[in-house]
Amino acid sequence: METALEAGHILLENGAEIFRVEETMDRICHHYGLESGNAFVLSNGIFVTAGDTREQVFAKVQHIPVSSAQLDKVVAVNQLSREIVQGKYTVQEAGEALKRIRNMQGKTRWARILASGLGSGAFCVLFGGNLQDAFSASAAGLLLYLFVLGMGERLSKIVFNIAGSALVTLLCGFLGFVGVGVHMNFMIMGSIMPLIPGVPFVNAIRDMANGDYISGSVRMLDALLTFVCIAIGVGLGTALLHGGMGGGYLV
Amino acid sequence: MMQAISQILSAALGTMAFGLLYGVPRNYYPYCGAIGGAGWLVYLAVSPWGGILASLVATMAVALLSRFTAIRKRCPVTVFLITGIFPLVPGAQVYWMAYYFVTDETGLAAQNGYLAVKTAFAIVLGIVFVFEIPQRVFARRRKKKC
Numbered sequence: 031m032e033t034a035l036e037a038g039h040i041l042l043e044n045g046a047e048i049f050r051v052e053e054t055m056d057r058i059c060h061h062y063g064l065e066s067g068n069a070f071v072l073s074n075g076i077f078v079t080a081g082d083t084r085e086q087v088f089a090k091v092q093h094i095p096v097s098s099a100q101l102d103k104v105v106a107v108n109q110l111s112r113e114i115v116q117g118k119y120t121v122q123e124a125g126e127a128l129k130r131i132r133n134m135q136g137k138t139r140w141a142r143i144l145a146s147g148l149g150s151g152a153f154c155v156l157f158g159g160n161l162q163d164a165f166s167a168s169a170a171g172l173l174l175y176l177f178v179l180g181m182g183e184r185l186s187k188i189v190f191n192i193a194g195s196a197l198v199t200l201l202c203g204f205l206g207f208v209g210v211g212v213h214m215n216f217m218i219m220g221s222i223m224p225l226i227p228g229v230p231f232v233n234a235i236r237d238m239a240n241g242d243y244i245s246g247s248v249r250m251l252d253a254l255l256t257f258v259c260i261a262i263g264v265g266l267g268t269a270l271l272h273g274g275m276g277g278g279y280l281v
Numbered sequence: 282m283m284q285a286i287s288q289i290l291s292a293a294l295g296t297m298a299f300g301l302l303y304g305v306p307r308n309y310y311p312y313c314g315a316i317g318g319a320g321w322l323v324y325l326a327v328s329p330w331g332g333i334l335a336s337l338v339a340t341m342a343v344a345l346l347s348r349f350t351a352i353r354k355r356c357p358v359t360v361f362l363i364t365g366i367f368p369l370v371p372g373a374q375v376y377w378m379a380y381y382f383v384t385d386e387t388g389l390a391a392q393n394g395y396l397a398v399k400t401a402f403a404i405v406l407g408i409v410f411v412f413e414i415p416q417r418v419f420a421r422r423r424k425k426k427c
Contacts, residue, residue, distance in 0.1 A: 046359060100304035101363070105356045112355075145301035152295030156288050156321065157373055164291075219376045223295070224302065226372050231401075232363045232408070239409045257375055257397075264379040272383070 036128045037107050038069065038076050039092060046104045047233055048242040051076070054111045058124075061115050072245055106131045139179055146175035146224045154220025163213050166205040167220035170198050174224055191259035192266065195222050199267025218264060227256040285325055292368040293318030300364045309360060316346045316365035324369065336400045339369055340407025348411065362408070371400040 038055045048071050055069040070077040076092045110127055150171025151164040177194055202217040231253040238246035296317025297310050305313060324339035347361035374397035381390035
């Protein structure tokens with residue numbers, strides 16, 4: 031059951047849906063001969079009870095803080111649970127495999143910074159910017175992700191999102207001012223994309239569709255709050271730009 | 282036409298980049314990109330009939346494609362769905378709302394805010410509709426979790 035709990039923990043932490051967590055844990059419990067395995071999963075906690083013929087009831091609660099998503103771990107645990115059901119692992123081996131998955135290296139920081147820049151540039155083109163705009167959006171996206179990596183741990187989520195999007199807005203304003211980019215709007219739209227809460231938004235919808243209303247609404251609130259914070263940050267940045275440059279500058 | 286092609290390409294590229302950001306395994310990048318691009322293609326194709334409808338249909342397309350790919354590759358559908366939905370998320374409307382709000386155009390700000398909420402609802406409905414389709418339609422008698 032420790033194994034099941036660990037698997038559930040990794041899944042939940044890295045952005046899997048509630049029903050996937052529950053189902054995976056159920057399958058692992060049943061495979062290892064626990065008769066009355068029962069898991070109750072919320073968006074930031076797992077409650078399991080289990081019993082077999084020797085032990086009557088055994089319960090465990092684990093709190094799981096919200097953190098950033100690493101989808102490759104979800105893929106790995108999913109694969110592992112399928113192989114467990116096929117009987118390829120003993121309990122100990124499964125535990126070790128989970129430990130390996132937990133320590134799995136994410137992408138390097140530079141790769142992620144580059145990806146953020148690339149994504150910002152691409153989405154800038156998508157919203158209608160030209161190549162110059164895309165270039166400056168990329169630059170803003172790169173710097174934004176540097177900020178994310180540097181400050182993400184230290185600031186609260188609200189302040190972090192407001193500061194991040196304000197930073198991007200100011201940066202784009204500056205780049206537009208020195209003449210690298212032409213369309214301010216498209217530049218900003220592109221470069222705030224790395225902040226947009228895609229994972230909680232999609233997971234919230236799917237949790238609600240599966241009837242996990244508590245987790246669904248918590249995650250939806252998370253997504254909405256982030257959207258609002260981004261809007262505030264952009265507004266703040268725009269206001270600063272207007273004030274600093276005598277208004278009417280933004281086209 | 283040129284613009285449409287460059288937009289679709291950039292949607293695909295952006296989707297892949299965000300896939301990397303969220304730690305999608307490397308061998309799934311092409312699929313993520315293809316799904317993101319296809320989503321935007323559908324959006325552009327339907328958008329003459331209204332932006333909200335286009336968001337709805339495009340989300341359904343993305344969700345369908347994600348489910349098919351997830352079954353074929355035997356991996357969680359979340360991987361493709363989250364990345365593929367990114368081009369459709371109403372980031373632009375949120376931006377316009379903040380922009381008009383600051384520039385004292387409250388009417389336009391409210392309008393864009395409503396638009397963002399409506400788009401979000403379209404995405405919700407699109408995902409919910411597609412995930413109501415029973416798994417076995419996709420699995421073709423192969424009983425596998427997506």
